[in-house]
Amino acid sequence: xxxxxxxxxxxxxxxxxxxxxxxxxxxxxxxxxxxxxxxxxxxxxxxxxxxxxxxxxxxxxxxxxxxxxxxxxxxxxxxxxxxxxxxxxxxxxxxxxxxxxxxxxxxxxxxxxxxxxxxxxxxxxxxxxxxxxxxxxxxxxxxxxxxxxxxxxxxxxxxxxxxxxxxxxxxxxxxxxxxxxxxxxxxxxxxxxxxxxxxxxxxxxxxxxxxxxxxxxxxxxxxxxxxxxx
Numbered sequence: 052x053x054x055x056x057x058x059x060x061x062x063x064x065x066x067x068x069x070x071x072x073x074x075x076x077x078x079x080x081x082x083x084x085x086x087x088x089x090x091x092x093x094x095x096x097x098x099x100x101x102x103x104x105x106x107x108x109x110x111x112x113x114x115x116x117x118x119x120x121x122x123x124x125x126x127x128x129x130x131x132x133x134x135x136x137x138x139x140x141x142x143x144x145x146x147x148x149x150x151x152x153x154x155x156x157x158x159x160x161x162x163x164x165x166x167x168x169x170x171x172x173x174x175x176x177x178x179x180x181x182x183x184x185x186x187x188x189x190x191x192x193x194x195x196x197x198x199x200x201x202x203x204x205x206x207x208x209x210x211x212x213x214x215x216x217x218x219x220x221x222x223x224x225x226x227x228x229x230x231x232x233x234x235x236x237x238x239x240x241x242x243x244x245x246x247x248x249x250x251x252x253x254x255x256x257x258x259x260x261x262x263x264x265x266x267x268x269x270x271x272x273x274x275x276x277x278x279x280x281x
Contacts, residue, residue, distance in 0.1 A: 146174065
């Protein structure tokens with residue numbers, strides 16, 4: 052996701068190439084955006100921290116990463132890496148970026164580091180929560196008030212395992228977070244080579260359940276490449 056808030060441009064977990072190990076982009080390849088103030092990396096799994104994609108943004112790009120992930124990037128000649136732990140905050144222009152918990156075990160296999168997983172709250176004229184990959188966790192309601200929640204609802208495989216949200220659990224997150232607007236993420240972008248293109252069913256199910264269980268939350272389903280404003 053590319054978030055533009057109060058003049059700052061913040062990019063989350065970018066994958067900017069057509070193939071990533073056994074995964075392929077399902078649609079048109081995204082173009083590397085320019086003039087990024089900070090890249091938010093939620094954890095070190097290969098489909099969230101993709102070194103070639105980060106390199107397309109430039110080795111001087113400002114990377115906000117979980118504690119334990121910095122060495123991996125510095126060894127690859129990235130020059131502007133900041134490691135954060137839960138509760139740390141930093142500025143990106145007029146936006147405050149705060150690292151918040153995520154329940155998602157993240158080791159970069161086969162021999163990479165075990166590092167924290169994070170979500171991020173962006174605070175300015177709006178408050179926006181980017182969840183990264185996470186399961187439900189105690190204290191999720193403490194992230195309120197929120198204008199927007201970017202909530203993962205699926206994955207690249209046929210089912211989600213521990214440390215993830217499926218459509219039903221993602222709606223449970225909405226009940227805790229109570230944002231004005233929810234945008235489902237982590238669906239419909241990557242699929243296994245040889246597998247059918249990812250269906251829209253997770254997004255449809257999420258919107259249906261949210262309408263019944265969290266009716267005060269507006270849901271906007273964005274397909275890859277689409278944008279919205281609030």
